[in-house]
Amino acid sequence: MAVKFSAQRKRAKSDRGTKAGSSSGALELYRQERAGARGRLNGLLRSLKTGLCGTALSGVAGVALAQQSANPASKLFTSSEVIFSSFAVGAIAAALLSAAWLMRQRGNLEAETEEMRSALSDAQQRISRYEALIADKNRRIVLWDAGGAPAEILGQLPAETGAPSDDREFLAFGRWLKAHSAAEVERAIEGLRSNARSFDMVAETVRDEVLEVQGRVSGGKAFVRFVALNNLRAELAELKIERERLVSSITLFQSLLDALEQPVWQRDAEGQLAWVNHAYGEAVEACSPEHAVQDSREFLGTIAREKIRATATSNSPFHDRVSTVVRGNRTVFDVVDVVGTTGSAGMAIDVTEAESVRAELTRTLKSHAETLDHLATPVAIFDREQRLQFYNQAFVRLWDLDLGFLESRPDNNELLDRLRAQNKVPEQLNWRNWKESVLSVYRALDTQTNRWHLPNGQTLQVIATAHPQGGATWVFENLTEQVDLETRYNTLVKVQGETIDHLAEGVAVFGPDGRIRLSNPAFRALWGLSEDQTRPGTHIRSIEAACALEYDKPDGWRHFGQMLTSFEDQRPSLQGTFELYSGIVLDYAVIPLPNAQTMLTFVNMTDSARAERALKEKNEALRKADELKNDFVQHVSYELRSPLTNIIGFTDLLKTPGIGPLNERQSEYVDHISTSSSVLLTIVNDILDLATVDAGIMQLNYSEMDIDDLLDDVAMQIADRLHENAVTLEIVAPRGMGTIVADQQRLKQILIKLITNAANFAPEGSTITLSSWRSGTDFFFSVADKGPGIDEDTLKTVFNRFSSGKGGKRSGAGLGLSIVESFVTLHNGDVKIDTRAGEGTTVTCRIPSAISARSIAAE
Structure with missing residues (x-):
């Protein structure tokens, strides 16, 4: 028991030591210790009494039982005597022992009491000190018991704090504390009293x-202490409040930035990412943003970051547009980066769409x-300050103003004064009122339209439109030509009316409804x-009924009516001829006109x-x-060819020595017969060739021939x-001209015809020049003589058949040049004649070389 009490006392001392540290609980601790000591003393007395009774009874009972067991036969004492004796002996022994123990415990209690009195004295002294401290006007304490008793309030706060002295009003924190502070205090007190959470x-x-x-x-009590702070602590508290306010503001702003769709970042002094938002x-x-910071994932490229680091300062933040790749797409951002003492912060706004819109707007404005x-209509645009902002080239040409003056952006008033000074705008009786009326467009809601008649005779339609954001657009439409055209049109309509009325052709115009207009x-x-x-207004059916009497086929006018009143999109024109009962022949024409009108014209074609x-x-x-004639020529030519061949043959036979000698006159006659027969055979052959060409059955036998051999032949x-004509032939051609692909017989025939024609007109003793040259695949053959030339009238018919020139030594059939032209044309060439009176004639033929040797039918 002594050990237990001592342990309790030590625990009590420990509790007292703990509670003594708090000035508000010292008195209560002392009272609790005294009550505990009394309780422990009463318990010890109750235990002592129980122990003594048990000890006496057990001693007496033990002696009696021992005696009865030793000698059962002898019974010196009865049971009641034994029991009574045992109680008596036990009581005496217990009393002696209890007295001894009580005396010892009393000494201990007196020592403990003395100790308790000493502790109480110390506690009272501490309470006095604490009460002195509590009584300080800079503190006030509120205590709450665990049982829900009313709060106990100790101490006072300075009056300048605004804290009320009344306890009930003091607990109404919302009346003398700021709203946010009162809410925080009440929340903290609630947590203190319910969950013992200190604050x-x-x-x-x-x-x-x-x-x-x-x-x-x-x-077991909760207390809250309100302390009015001195200057230093007040400053610290204010700094704490300011810090909390700043932390709250930073948190709020970070939440706001985190909710933005634009990327935002913060870097430390070393340029490393410290915080980023979700975007x-x-x-x-x-x-997550935390992973982006941990992995140091950069939003901008290295070049952009270096540029920001090099240009951004605390006084001049970086603000520029940067292009970067986001989710695989090239995106343009408007980047703002601000530098501070502890690092930097930046924000990027996606302006890709805005940039596209701006670029499109720029292109649109430029377009x-x-x-x-490039418009032919003069246009001028003035801004909200009525200054010239834009003008086109047509505006410059219209007013013929100095470009320096226009580039100085004059206002509209100054521009009108300049035009008036140069006598380019209509002169008004009251210039000021007219100008104010013109410039009132800047205050008007609707478009203003005026017509200016300029001193130079031009007429302008001036359209001025005000802009919703201020300013106006001026359009100067030149109506001079339009007015002139209207005048001409009216005149033309009158002239056309008079003209149509005086035409020999019958004209009638019908509308889309089938009614006549004129x-x-x-x-x-x-x-x-x-x-x-x-x-006007008469329907075509009525006119059809009246005209049917003059025409034996009524379907004609009925067909006109169907064409005039049809709903087809395409209205074809129609032409034809018919004859009236009277024998008059009319050509008619149905002509579609604009506006779905149709014109009928009738021309008297009887004489025609x-x-x-x-x-x-x-x-x-x-x-x-x-x-x-052609049949006769062909028949005669074929019939003449055989006799001529016989004549020539017999003439040559007479010249042979085997027939016999001929005298001089006979030989001369035979030569004349031979020469005349040859000439006649040539004419017949020429006629046959022309007939073959005209029939389209002549074919050219192409072959490759050397030009030098051709000319020599x-x-x-x-x-x-x-020799007969006493002229000389001179051939002018360069050696090595190559070969030509043509019909050799016809080509020789062409050259011989040209030389024969030149020899017939060349004077005796003169020289005929045969020239030849080459240009690519084309070969040129030219024959020049020094004859009298060809006059203009003969030159027009020189290629006609049976057309012989005058002045020649011999009169031929006039087929030479005609055959030349036909053969040259068959070779896809052409013939040109250059002649001058008294200077001679030059005939030049161009004959292209055929690509391959082939026969071509004449068409």
Whole structure:
């Protein structure tokens, strides 16, 4: 028991030591210790009494039982005597022992009491000190018991804090503390009383005083201490409040920045990422902003970051547009980066769409400016300050103003004064009122349209439109030509009306509804109609019924009506001819006009039809005569060729010695017969060749021949004829001209015909020049003589058949040049004649070399 009590006492001392540390619980601790000591003493007395009774009874009972067991037969004492004796002996022994123990315990109690008195004295002294401290006007304590008793309030706070002295009003924190401080204090007290959660905080009064508020739990009680702070602590508290306010603001702003769709980042002094928002994390494809910071995922490229680091300062933040790749797409951002003492912070705004819109707007404005600049209509745009902002080239040409003056951006008032000074705008009786009326467009809601008649005779339609944002657009439409055209149109309409009325052709115009719009007297005369029958508005059915009497086929006018009133999109024109009962032949035409109108024209073709019939009959007779002539020529030519061949053969036979000698006259006659027969055979052959060409059955036998050999062969064949005419042939051609692909016989025939024709007109003793040259695949052959030349009238018919020139030594059939032209044309070439009176004639033939040797049918 002594050991247990001692342990309790030590625990009590420990509790006292603990509680003595708190000035508010010292008195209560002492009372609790005294009550505990009394309780323990009473318990010890109750245990002592129980122990003594048990000890006495057990001693007496033990002696009696021992005696009875030793001698059962002898019973010196009865049971009651034994029991009584045992009680007596036990009581005496217990009393002696209890007295001894009590005396010992009394000494211990007296020592403990003395100790308790000493502790109580110390506690009272501490309580006095604590009460002195509590009584300080800079502190106030509120205590709450665990049982829900009313709060106990100790101490006072300075009056300048605004804390009320009344306890009930003091507990109404919202009346003398600021709203946020009162809410925090009440929340903290609730946590202290319900969950024993201590707290330390700073509160602000409505008078802007700072209090330190501490909440603790001790000895089953909760107490809150309000302390008015001195200057230093007040400053610290204010700094704490300011820090909390700044932390709250930073948290709020970070939450705001985190909710933005634009990437935002913060870097430390070393340039490393310290914080990013969700948009930044999504832009760099990180799982979260924290992962983006941990992995140092950069949003901008290295060049952009170096540029920001090099240009951004604390006084001049970086602000520029940077292009980067986000989610695989090239994106343009408007980047702002601010540098501070502890690092930097930046924000990127996606302006890709805005940049695209701006670029599109720039292109659109440029396109509009270029379009306006190429317009023939003068345009000028003034801004909200009425200053010239834009003008096109047509505006410059219209007013012929100095470009320096226009580039100085004059206002509209100054521009009108300049135009008036140069006598380019209409002069007004009251210039000021007129100008104010013109410039009122800047205050008007609707577009203003005026017509200016300029001193130079031009007429302008001036359209001024005000802009919603201020300013106006001026459009100067030149109506001079339009007015002139209207005048001309009106005049033309009158002239056309007069012209149509005096036309010999009948004209009638119908509208889309089939009603006549106008008609001329010739139309009425051709169809025997009166003006009343053809007045405007009369339907074509009525005119059809009146005209059917003059025409034996009523379907004609019915067809006109169907065409005029049809709903087809395409209205074809129609032409034709018909004859009236009276024998008059009319050519008609149905012509679609604009606005769905249709014009009918009728021309009296009676005389022309008769003349046409006569011409057709004459042409048919001429055609038959020409066919008869061609048949005759071909028949005669073929029939003459055989006898001529026989004559020539027999003439040559007579010249042979085997027939016999001929006298001189006979030989001369035979030579004349031979020469005449040869000439006649040549004419017949020429006629046959022309007939073959005309029939389209002549074919060219192409072969490759050397030009030098061709020229030598032609010179040998024409030598006799040249000798007879006493002329000389000179060949001018470069050696090595190559070969030509052509019909050798026809080509020789061409050259011989040209040389023969030149020899016939060349004077005796003169020289005929045969020239030849080459240009690519074309070969040129030229024959020049020094004859009298060809006059203009003969030159027009020189290629006609049977057309012989005058002045030659011999009169031929006139087929030479015609054959030349036909053969050259068959070779796809051409013939040119250059002649001058008294200077001679030069005939040049161009003959292209065929690509391959082949026969071509003449067409």
